[in-house]
Amino acid sequence: MAGIFFQKREVVVPGQLLAEGRYRPSVGTYDREGKIYSALVGLAELRGNTVKVVPLEGVYIPREGDLVIGTIQIVAGNNWKVDIGGPYQASIHANNALRRPYDDDISKYMDCGDTIVAEVSAFDRVTGPFLTMKGRGLRKLDDGMIVRVSPAKIPRIIGRRGSMINMIKDNLNLQTVVGQNGRIWVRAPDVARSRLAVEAFKMIEEQSHTSKLTDRVDAMLKEELAKLESKDEENEDNEETEKDEESEDEIE
């Protein structure tokens, strides 16, 4: 009984029969006796004759080349130990962050509690992950705020060719760095807009399995921004009325 037993982007559960016959199992699936089953909770997809399941949840498993945002936990000799979330603690050597010559005490460059943008340079399940900060945009972060989301939702937050994240940045006038490990750095012109960024990310996290999400997030942001503008105008009007009343008093 060959065939495909799921709809496009259907949510499937572990053990669910996905396909039988001439299909290849890929990420998130396993095969038994010619049948392919899902190994995870996620969205089932068919690419050509490959069946894969994209997980809806999960911790961060590092991959070489990933951009990550981490917090320095420990300074140990010429290395920093960095928390990037997930089951693996990362480490970065001073040679991959600083220009030589550098001081013996590397904590004067980066210390515990500092937040960095770095790239995963090496990782296999035996050693690492190792990070590097030599590269464009890799740096220590100051100010702004860090939003935490599930790493599985990051691709949706970025969107196809950056469509989702760029839409959010344009609407709210933000600077952002999106880490593959589920951490997003946001610098907004004011607190209200940074809260709206958090709202947008939460909305995407909750509805990541639906379609036309970019349009709906866009609509939500525009609506909320309009409310903010009208509140600002109200406040300005109130201030002007107060000033008029004050000057009236003075004349009397």
Add this chain to the structure above:
Amino acid sequence: MGDFSSETISHIDRHYIKTLLDNGERIDNRAFDEYRDIEIEIGPVEAKAEGSAIARLGGTSVIAGVKVLTGQPYPDTPDEGVTMVTAELSPIASPMFESGPPREDAIELARVVDRGVRESGTVDTKKLCIEEGKHVYLVFCDLYTLEYDGNLIDAASLAANAALLDTRFPELKLEDDELVETGKMMKVPLENMAIELTASKIGEHIVIDPHIREEMVQDCRLTMAIDEEDNFTALQKGGGVGPISIAKIEEAMDMGLARVKDLRKLVLEATSNKD
């Protein structure tokens, strides 16, 4: 609830939280004197425990199970039953918790919740005596953390009180030196329920029901047990080595008084359906 000031929280987070507080805001948009959403569910382990309850306080979740056994009373209180609160910080609740025998923070949680129950005379232990000097009821309330997102103490206190109210056990009497059931079901004799409220001091700000990230940047916290007559029956300063002035303590106590009736109402509503 424990002292997490040495857990590495990034400077960015620390600075962000403090900036928001200076602007009169909190990271999750609450007012300084506002609790997160509270849900109390009773009887989740009805089959195994004489009483049980889960309390959810925002993202924090604690389950309390009450077992009633019989045993000998303490020699200095021969006509009183025994109540005991224990707590376990299970690793499922947080990556900061390890498995193994209870460490300082678990013991502290148990002791602080126990103080709330004990000092207000919540359980009338004189009514838990079967035969003076020989047999009394032993009421054990065991707390297990399920999810830690800040303020375990208040969640644990709500769960413990609800579980005690939910508890039903068979009444026993002595017949020919043996304990036999009388056929009646008893409740735990509860008098004056004290609710615990915890406020965090961050800089010069007092915020009630701290979120986990607020706990990580706090100078210290104040836990207050308030009974039905609005008496403060127990106070504990913990969660950090920073000082707190009398004026700030009074500010925290005012916040506690404003909120305690709402919390107690939630516990009573959740447990009112049981006969």
